[in-house]
Amino acid sequence: MCLSIITLAILASHQVQAHYLFGHLIVNGTKSKPFQYVRDVTANETYDHDAEFGRQYPLFGHDLDSTNFTCGRDAIKFAQKTATATIIAGTEVGLRVIPKAKPWLPNIYNDTIFHDGPANVYLAKPPSGVALESWAGDDGEWFKIAGFGAINSTKWVIDHQEGFYPYTQFYVNCAHVNIIGPGGGMPSTFARFPGAYNYTEIDERMNRQGWLEDHTKFTGIGPSVWTG
Ligand SMILES: *[C@@H]1O[C@H](CO)[C@@H](O)[C@H](O)[C@H]1NC(C)=O
Ligand SMILES: *[C@@H]1O[C@H](CO)[C@@H](O)[C@H](O)[C@H]1NC(C)=O
């Protein structure tokens, strides 16, 4: 069985000079090489003179209805170059950011998520007969396997440098995984990417309630987590 992971970090931040990509897949504590199992992305065309910054550039509201929102900008172009990690069901997996885009940025911004906010992790498998390496994922039935929200009114679970920035940003990447094991159970609530998220609604809840009033008021987006 082939499955794909998507992570969506809905983040509002004070830092606009540099961003990040979840380029490393972590399986049972071992960090893979950057983009070994994660689909790479292209630079935003406005910043293509600065390839690293352009690649790490976030997605914004206008991208929510684009196929770029499924796995990151033009990620399907890198699918053939992406290896598939074999994972035993029940193994702990994670995604980690790659080092900072700008050498001159303070090291506090290196190798870390510094735009904090909620994050969600989803899985989907390609339709039968379609190889993972040629699947864009935009027709996928994505089910949520993890969600990270607020610890309390002022702190997100995913939090490094807290600060308010008035536009919600999205950081999306996909990894190729082949999960093996006895399995069991069937997820029942799915989302489509693009399609599942309503930017007006998210931005309103995120900025007005989630950030400025109380982080715990941002109660999450998309389906609830499937626990197996
Ligand atoms: C995806 O992003 C690339 C790079 O910014 C852009 O050229 C392309 O038009 C976008 N695709 C869609 C469907 O918006
Ligand atoms: C690239 O970035 C510019 C500047 O922020 C933005 O206006 C444009 O919509 C982005 N392009 C895509 C395809 O997201």
Ligand SMILES: *[C@@H]1O[C@H](CO)[C@@H](O)[C@H](O)[C@H]1NC(C)=O
């Ligand atoms: C994960 O790593 C631990 C420690 O190296 C090992 O004992 C365990 O068997 C591994 N689990 C899987 C599912 O690979």
Ligand SMILES: *[C@@H]1O[C@H](CO)[C@@H](O)[C@H](O)[C@H]1NC(C)=O
């Ligand atoms: C940034 O982090 C990476 C990964 O931890 C490390 O290899 C690199 O040396 C760091 N860069 C700087 C300038 O400290």
Ligand SMILES: *[C@@H]1O[C@H](CO)[C@@H](O)[C@H](O)[C@H]1NC(C)=O
């Ligand atoms: C929220 O949690 C953080 C970390 O545990 C703590 O430092 C902070 O004081 C808490 N804030 C409130 C308002 O309880």
Ligand SMILES: *[C@@H]1O[C@H](CO)[C@@H](O)[C@H](O)[C@H]1NC(C)=O
């Ligand atoms: C998105 O959310 C806004 C604000 O809640 C609502 O007015 C609008 O109808 C929603 N759009 C869709 C397509 O559901």
